[in-house]
Amino acid sequence: MNRAFRLAFPLAGFLLALPNSAMIRAQAVASADRESEMSRDATPYADLVDLVSASPIIADATIRSATRLKGADAAGVSPGRSRFYVEADVSALVRGADGLPPRIGYIVDVLPDANGSPPRLKKARVLLFARPVPSTPAQVQLVTLDGQRWWNADDDRRVRQIARDLVASDAPPVITGVGNAFHVPGALPGESETQVFLTTANGAPVSLSILRRPGEQPRWAVALSEIVDEAAGPPARDTLLWYRLACALPAALPARSTAALAAADAAAAQEDYALVIARLGRCGRARGATPAPGGDGGPA
Incomplete structure (x- = not known):
């Protein structure tokens, strides 16, 4: 049997029993309203990074039953x-250090479809972003x-790339704020x-540089080391560094950030920083993080 994940149980005869009421109540908490979480369109890149970052388990699966x-x-x-x-039957495990059984169970709260009815879930192919349930490997x-x-080819491709980018040795650090600015x-x-200069979660150096020359468009770049590379440029949109x-x-x-600068230099630094923000463009999140049934929040 060719599986992309480690089987925790043999497939033959493997069935999940519906969780009892106590288990469901333990997993269920009040959830804030949210726009349709089951859009069939490609998901904004920022939302995908949020989901991948928060998910110890990412699976490509097909729903067998929905009660x-x-x-x-x-x-x-x-x-x-x-x-x-x-x-749901798991067809591929994108992330999951401990593997998954071939069939898993979970609870989901869904919005109605365009006709006001719950969407048809049975046989739907989905991407799941989840965490394990302690002592219950099949859930x-x-x-x-x-x-x-809903599964779509574009989301599947980008999720796999994001999962690789997040663990790459040269992955850009998490930005936590803005440090000092200088203008010359x-x-x-x-x-x-x-x-x-930017502050980061792991203390790694990150800085923005903005160059202006007479008769030329302003140029900006980001450096991920102490040395600013003159040939460096801005990050491409929908990449981890851009995010x-x-x-x-x-x-x-x-x-x-400009408290130590003269007023004219501080104003120039503010203008240059605004140029960077404008050229980066909006983050593009469609939604904020919302707790799942049984969860206590989404990614920070």
Whole structure:
């Protein structure tokens, strides 16, 4: 049997029993409203990075059965949503250090379809973003309310690439804030350089540099070392480095970053930082992180 994951149980005769009410209530908590988490369109890159970053388990699966839960088993479901207990057959494991059995179960709260009815889940191919349930290897818990997504080829490709990028040895660090900024006027009118140092979760150096020369468009670049490479440029959109910057940097340069500069230099640094923000573009998250049934929150 050719599987992309380690089988925890033999497939023959493998069936999950529907969790009892106590287990469902233990997993179910109130969830905030959210837009349709089961869009069949490609997911914004930033949302995918959020999901991949938060998920110890990522699986490509096909739903075998979906049992609607009511009464006490649906406690905490947001208005308009329906809660289902789902059993799904795993076809590929994108991430999961301990492997998965060939069939898993989980709880999902879904919004109605365009006709006002719960969407048809049976036989649907989905991407699952989940965490393990302790001592219950055949069950998982979605990391956020949109931890179950309709499968599409574009999302599948990007999720796999993001999973690789996050663990690469040269992965850009998590940006936590903005440090000091410096501005140096050049010898010619209209010539200058601004450098903005960023703070990171692991202390790795990251800085932005903005160069202005007479008669030329301003150029900006990001450096991931102490040395600024003159040939470096801005990151391509929908890459991990772009995400780290676009989704973490504040809209304006904090006043403390230019507190040591003369007023004219501080104003120039603010203008150069604004240029970087404009050229990065919006982070593009479609939604904020929302707890899943049984979860206590999404990615930070």
